[in-house]
Amino acid sequence: MIGFTAVDDVGRVVNPMIVAGQVHGGLAQGVGQAVLEGCVYDDDGQLLTGSYMDYTMPRADDLPNFDVATQSVMGASNPLEVKGVGEVGAIGSPPAVVNAILDALAPLGVENISMPATPNRVWQAIQASSVRQAAE
Amino acid sequence: MPTISMTVNGKSVSAEVEARTLLVQYLRESLGLTGTHVGCDTSQCGACVVHVNGESLKSCTMLAAQAEGADVTTIEGLANGDELHPMQEAFRENHGLQCGFCTPGMVMSALDLVQKNADPSEREVREWLEGNLCRCTGYHNIVKSILAGAKALRG
Numbered sequence: 001m002i003g004f005t006a007v008d009d010v011g012r013v014v015n016p017m018i019v020a021g022q023v024h025g026g027l028a029q030g031v032g033q034a035v036l037e038g039c040v041y042d043d044d045g046q047l048l049t050g051s052y053m054d055y056t057m058p059r060a061d062d063l064p065n066f067d068v069a070t071q072s073v074m075g076a077s078n079p080l081e082v083k084g085v086g087e088v089g090a091i092g093s094p095p096a097v098v099n100a101i102l103d104a105l106a107p108l109g110v111e112n113i114s115m116p117a118t119p120n121r122v123w124q125a126i127q128a129s130s131v132r133q134a135a136e
Numbered sequence: 137m138p139t140i141s142m143t144v145n146g147k148s149v150s151a152e153v154e155a156r157t158l159l160v161q162y163l164r165e166s167l168g169l170t171g172t173h174v175g176c177d178t179s180q181c182g183a184c185v186v187h188v189n190g191e192s193l194k195s196c197t198m199l200a201a202q203a204e205g206a207d208v209t210t211i212e213g214l215a216n217g218d219e220l221h222p223m224q225e226a227f228r229e230n231h232g233l234q235c236g237f238c239t240p241g242m243v244m245s246a247l248d249l250v251q252k253n254a255d256p257s258e259r260e261v262r263e264w265l266e267g268n269l270c271r272c273t274g275y276h277n278i279v280k281s282i283l284a285g286a287k288a289l290r291g
């Protein structure tokens with residue numbers, strides 16, 4: 001991943017440093033969900049992703065520096081005019097990453113992919129699409 | 137039970153421990169140095185990083201007995217009284233932590249990086265941190281803190 005820009009509406013920004021930190025953390029969680037993290041069970045119900053080696057969280061070298069901005073409409077429901085910001089980056093980042101992947105795969109005829117879009121799933125989607133195109 | 141002796145944060149310590157005791161268990165449970173955290177116990181998260189003879193090591197991956205005679209530094213050994221170590225201060229200043237669980241390992245790991253490479257690039261910091269997981273920060277401010285800490289240490 002070479003870059004990531006996020007813009008959020010958090011109402012009144014009380015502490016910009018904390019707001020950016022919450023967005024960063026959420027972005028990393030969303031990117032993880034989009035391409036790395038998933039619980040896998042075998043047919044007997046045994047969890048196969050029970051360690052950090054198998055349940056793949058993003059590491060520092062998987063991520064870029066984030067570009068974070070706010071575009072705020074003041075919150076109307078409370079006197080501080082604040083809105084929630086807790087890990088808010090996690091909301092937009094999975095669809096953004098999956099859309100980027102689908103955009104890259106569009107010329108190959110891939111229209112859909114499930115999260116996490118692991119290298120294996122991307123390869124399978126490309127294979128399935130080329131088989132389908134060959135059959136047409 | 138074997139008797140082990142080592143230096144921890146400049147103090148000589150000695151104890152009888154079960155042979156299977158991990159270094160991290162000895163530090164936390166016998167010495168009460170709970171700044172060193174256990175996130176996984178299986179060498180994957182880096183929360184337990186300490187320095188053994190000046191090198192960063194995952195203390196859940198080492199038996200206490202293997203540190204016999206060694207010089208061990210934990211996160212508690214960095215500050216000078218009330219004055220934070222420049223790398224700790226950089227984490228505080230740059231919001232390099234949220235829940236703080238990964239932080240002791242990040243700081244100890246970062247200090248080993250800067251003693252090997254006093255002026256690392258952002259990419260070099262990220263690659264160095266591949267053994268340290270953080271669930272909260274997205275790493276952005278950790279990397280920023282380490283770059284700031286490295287700068288402060290260069291003076």
Ligand code: FES
Binds near residue numbers: 177184
């Ligand atoms: S507790 Fe040692 S690496 Fe996780």
Ligand code: FES
Binds near residue numbers: 233237271
């Ligand atoms: S600050 Fe929570 S795990 Fe890093």
